[in-house]
Amino acid sequence: MTPEAEFYQLSGWTVILLLVLFYGGTLLMSTLIGKKKENADGYMTAGNKVGFGISAASMTATWIWASSMYASATSGYTYGISGPIHYGLWGALMILFIYPFGKRIRKVAPKAHTLAEVMHARHGRSSQLMLAGSNVVGSLISLTSNFIAGGALIALLSPFSFSQGIIVIAAGVLLYTLWSGFRASVMTDFAQVVAMLGAVVVIIPVVFFSAGGPDMFAQGAANLTPQQSNFFSSDAFLNQGAPYIAAVLAYAIGNQTIAQRLFAVREDLIKKTFVTATIGYGATIIGIGMLGVMALYLGISPSGGDTNNLIPQMASTYLGPILLGVFLIMIIGALSSTADSDLAALSSIMMADVYGQNIAKGKANPKTMLMVGRISMIVATAAALYFASGQMNILDLLVFVGALWGALVFPVIASFYWGKVTNKAFTVSVLAALAVFIPVRFEWFPMDGATGVIFDVVSVVGIGVVLGLMSFGFFGLKAARIIGALGALVAAPFVIGFLHDYTVLTGSLVAYAVSTVICYAMSARSKQDFDFALIKQRIGDYDTDSETEPQLDATAAGTAASGAGK
Secondary structure, eight states, rough: TTOOOOOOOHHHHHHHHHHHHHHHHHHHHHHOOSSSSHHHHHHGGGOOOOHHHHHHHHHHHHHHHHHHHHHHHHHHHHHHHHHHHHHHHHHHHHHHHHHHHHHHHHHOOOSSSSHHHHHHEEEEEEEHHHHHHHHHHHHHHHHHHHHHHHHHHHHHHHSSOOHHHHHHHHHHHHHHHHHTTHHHHHHHHHHHHHHHHHHHHHHHHHHHHHEEEEEEEEGGGGGGGGGTTTTTTTTHIIIIIHHHHHHHHHHHHHHHHHHHHHBBOOOGGHHHHHHHHHHHHHHHHHHHHHHHHHHHHOHHHHGGOGGHHHHHHHHHHHHHHHHHHHHHHHHHHHHHHHHHHHHHHHHHHIIIIIIIIIIIOOOOHHHHHHHHHHHHHHHHHHHHHHHHTOOOOOHHHHHHHHHHHHHHHHHHHHHHHHOOOOOHHHHHHHHHHHHHHHHHHHTSSSOOHHHHHHHHHHHHHHHHHHHHHHHHHHHOOHHHHHHHHHHHHHHHHHHHGGGOHHHHHHHHHHHHHHHHHHHHHHHHOOOOOOOOOOHHOOOOOTTTSOOOOOOOHHHHHHHHHHHHHH
16 A cells, blocks of 8 residues: 555445434433433532443543544554553553542542532632633643544545534534533443444454554564664653653543542442543553554555544545444544533533632522533533634644643642642642743743753652652552652653753653642641541532432443433
8 A cells, every 4th residue: 555545435425324323312312311400410420429330431431532542543653663552551540540539539528529619628719710720721622632533534534524524523512411411421421432442342453454464564664763663662752651641640630521520420439430441441542543553564644744634544544334434433432422521521610610619609509500501511612613623733732731730730639638738839839830831841942051951850850749649649658758759869860961852741740840849848838737627518519409319320321322222
């Protein structure tokens, strides 16, 4: 096959039929679980008692988004076989790292709807609005990247344009999520993840053998650079693996779509949910990323020079019409499962943090909350469509927002364990970290000479912070201090002098380091000793007059899916 080879497109009517079946089915599922009188708390967290099957499927589907599939393939195409390993493995482990922190968060705030709402109860308005604001930005970027992924897919596999693709996907996701909010998101996630994982199991082997099987690697080895052919590539680790370790830890702690599922799942099922999602995510994303590796070995050039097109291009080249339709549904399901989560997250932030805590001052009208949530979904969809028209690089978007959240990680975690952390320490440390991160990330000044060395030293502190935080959840404070200190000391001789050349990684590590040092220094001197029992008293249900929210479990999802198929 030559790089200029034509690839197969589905007919317009076939694509329309597949989209109508998919979004029509999800809309019917959403309708079957809908209520005549919707509950504001159920709209945000499904009553805090989602069962294992639904919660594990929803967590997996939310983490496996189309953008992560596309980004994993881009990583494989850019860095060789170690690219998807770095992307998928670290992303999977970050899901695992969430659960010990998640257990602590649920213990102190069992009835919370957003992390920012907890920060309001813990600190006050400024900390809350910082976390809420960062999540609005993050969810909009996530929503935008999913629309971009869907538009690129439809433009490549059908006669329709990119603009038409993003409009159809945005309308489809909004329609089935708008009425029931988070409950619609988690219920449809169950069906979406089953379809998604089933498609992956079939599609990856078919593409592999259609492209030449094992002989492809022997014949295409000449297309790779020495770094791309090296499984232990330092280029892949420094450009992809290390930044992603830092970024995904930040995603795990700062992302409202993850926090929402944490607050929704039954408290005794947190560990099982996150362990299951770890395995499902890792296997799927590493497998999908191998499509990018195959494209690299085959010498394929991305259509239009856009690496976002790699996955649909490989599928359209090596799959027949039937499997190509299955592939289309797989990607649509992946992006929809995360896009509806973004809409649910944004609506919850606007309902609980903006209206509930700051406008209604804790005396919110549940009916008004629901109206605010639905209007927020419509506005967010329109904004994401506008931004998606720019077709930005998905991998850059993901790393940027992950690093942005890095400024919040230590202050947020410390606020759940250490009573001395003050609102001022939280606010100042996050703002200072962002003030340093942004000019470093966008290279607003040269990093030559002494300046580069200074930032290398700060980055070494960031390495210690990341390792320490990872260790803390599982092994406690003493082990975290030892591992963090040793990690920084071991890394220092190897990275000081050149790490500043990798601006994405440096920006992330600097954000961690600055926020941690300032938050710790300011809090250590404070005389505050916060009583965490106050959080339970300050956060509760808004809609206390509505009927009790039923538990959502796999049986309910199966019933809704069965009804959707009739």
